[in-house]
Amino acid sequence: MCDYSNDATMGGYPERNPKGPWKPPYILMVERGECSFVQKVRNAQKVGAAGVIIADDRCKCFHADKCTPDNEDEECEAREPLMADDGSGADITIPSFLMFKQDADPVKAELKKNHMVRLEMAWARLNPHQRVEYELWDVVDDPRTRAFAEEFKPAALALAEHARFTPHLVVFDGISTGCHPGEYDEIQEDDMMEEVMEEVCTDMCTNQGRYCAAPPDAEDSQITGRDIVRESLRRECIWYLYGHDNGIGEEWWNYVATFNKRCNNDNYFNNLDCIQDAMKVANVNPDEVTDCEQQTGGYEEDKENLLLQLQMDLIKISGVIILPAAFVNKEELRGGIDFATVFVAVCAGFTTGAEPEICTQCGSCVSEELECVNSGGRCPSLKIEKAVSSHVFVLTLAVTVVILGSVGFLLYFRSQQQMKNQVRGMVAEYMPVGGMKSQGDTNNLFEYDDNDNQIS
Numbered sequence: 016m017c018d019y020s021n022d023a024t025m026g027g028y029p030e031r032n033p034k035g036p037w038k039p040p041y042i043l044m045v046e047r048g049e050c051s052f053v054q055k056v057r058n059a060q061k062v063g064a065a066g067v068i069i070a071d072d073r074c075k076c077f078h079a080d081k082c083t084p085d086n087e088d089e090e091c092e093a094r095e096p097l098m099a100d101d102g103s104g105a106d107i108t109i110p111s112f113l114m115f116k117q118d119a120d121p122v123k124a125e126l127k128k129n130h131m132v133r134l135e136m137a138w139a140r141l142n143p144h145q146r147v148e149y150e151l152w153d154v155v156d157d158p159r160t161r162a163f164a165e166e167f168k169p170a171a172l173a174l175a176e177h178a179r180f181t182p183h184l185v186v187f188d189g190i191s192t193g194c195h196p197g198e199y200d201e202i203q204e205d206d207m208m209e210e211v212m213e214e215v216c217t218d219m220c221t222n223q224g225r226y227c228a229a230p231p232d233a234e235d236s237q238i239t240g241r242d243i244v245r246e247s248l249r250r251e252c253i254w255y256l257y258g259h260d261n262g263i264g265e266e267w268w269n270y271v272a273t274f275n276k277r278c279n280n281d282n283y284f285n286n287l288d289c290i291q292d293a294m295k296v297a298n299v300n301p302d303e304v305t306d307c308e309q310q311t312g313g314y315e316e317d318k319e320n321l322l323l324q325l326q327m328d329l330i331k332i333s334g335v336i337i338l339p340a341a342f343v344n345k346e347e348l349r350g351g352i353d354f355a356t357v358f359v360a361v362c363a364g365f366t367t368g369a370e371p372e373i374c375t376q377c378g379s380c381v382s383e384e385l386e387c388v389n390s391g392g393r394c395p396s397l398k399i400e401k402a403v404s405s406h407v408f409v410l411t412l413a414v415t416v417v418i419l420g421s422v423g424f425l426l427y428f429r430s431q432q433q434m435k436n437q438v439r440g441m442v443a444e445y446m447p448v449g450g451m452k453s454q455g456d457t458n459n460l461f462e463y464d465d466n467d468n469q470i471s
Contacts, residue, residue, distance in 0.1 A: 016045045016050075016059055017054060017058070018058075028127050029130065029131060040064075042065060043064035045070065048072055053107065057104070057106065059109070059111075060109050067110070068113075068134065069111060069114065070114055070123060071096070074091045075093075084116075095113070096113065097334070099334075099336050102337050110136055145366050146176075147178045147343060148178070148262075148345070149341065149342065149344075150180070150182070151183065151352070152183045152339060152340040152342075153339040161275045164271045166354045166385055167357065167358070170358050171264075171265075172265060173392075175263060176261070177369075178371075180263065180264065181262070182254055182264075184250050185247075185335075186228050186326065187227050187229075188225075188226075189219075194216035195224035196224060220241060221320075222319070222320060222323075225317070228241075228243035237282075238285070242284055249308065252311070252322065253294075269298065269299075278290060341356075344364045348360050355384045358385075359378065373388060377392060383396060
């Protein structure tokens with residue numbers, strides 16, 4: 016499955032007679048090795064597989080008593096291989112699991128005997144206390160998440176206390192990369208390179224080289240990695256002050272959206288007036304944020320900053336490899352970080368019956384989740400186009416009833432008049448015969464009224 020080919024569907028086990036392509040849906044088992052997990056699963060998807068089982072080919076040391084290696088000289092593997100997206104798996108829509116060697120070997124043996132094997136792939140989300148937890152791992156200058164930060168605020172507020180959000184602003188360890196003073200001599204061989212390294216690290220890092228960030232990709236950008244670290248600390252403080260306790264953080268969402276709109280450019284990224292103005296718009300107290308920055312360790316002195324150090328420690332144990340990344344109930348979401356992906360995943364994380372109202376209203380609004388949330392829970396596809404107000408509808412209905420009633424009355428009145436005219440015609444035709452005084456005189460005809468009085 017490393018090289019995609021339509022001919023690949025003609026091989027494998029169980030054998031078919033005559034050999035023909037596998038008939039979907041089926042779960043495809045492939046052996047580990049030779050190429051990445053992503054490439055294997057993508058190729059399996061192309062040939063029609065509904066799911067993929069990666070059969071491990073190495074025994075794990077913690078399974079030494081259960082697993083038999085293929086070769087006696089083969090050493091066990093200390094850790095599980097990490098089945099993670101390498102950044103190119105956004106087009107993959109089928110699930111894939113890794114099966115340990117001691118579990119996969121019996122399945123492979125049955126398949127090679129041309130026996131069909133039935134497998135079930137099942138997974139579930141954790142639902143701690145019926146409150147979903149979702150996290151975003153990001154860097155402040157990532158253009159891919161700017162729209163998300165602005166769009167998801169209404170959903171975060173609508174989810175309210177039913178969900179808990181936690182943002183993580185990622186910085187990297189300057190000490191391990193040689194940017195901290197005293198580390199230059201260990202990684203550089205001459206004074207010139209040491210000076211270059213010191214200059215680069217000064218632009219990228221705070222706290223004398225402890226916490227660093229890469230500058231934006233644009234070559235002509237005036238924003239430095241140091242600026243990004245400072246903004247990361249600022250946002251961490253705003254979340255700590257306004258969002259940590261309730262897990263909603265309306266002020267944090269407001270600040271991020273306002274900063275991205277007004278200050279996230281070369282001219283104003285590090286402009287204190289623009290930053291404080293964004294805080295005021297978001298109802299954030301600038302003095303409280305400054306106090307938080309200093310009390311946690313600041314960004315100038317050669318000492319740890321508690322908030323930055325916490326984020327750096329958390330990412331080491333989180334399993335995050337590629338940024339940006341989103342987690343729901345400790346499970347990483349696949350694909351891009353957009354409103355629909357995160358909103359649907361959060362709503363799917365609730366236990367049955369515990370979903371907040373916004374999820375029941377907009378969860379089934381496929382491809383229109385954002386519009387539904389922004390309209391207060393009304394799915395656009397269910398709206399009546401060009402709808403009118405209630406009083407206009409009632410007035411229109413009343414006028415219609417009056418008009419139809421009038422037309423009906425006129426038709427009834429006309430039909431009655433026609434009927435009377437017909438009766439009168441018939442009476443006028445036969446009256447002279449019944450009104451003769453002398454039945455023997457047919458030439459002397461007179462008209463009489465209803466009382467037999469002669470008229471003429």
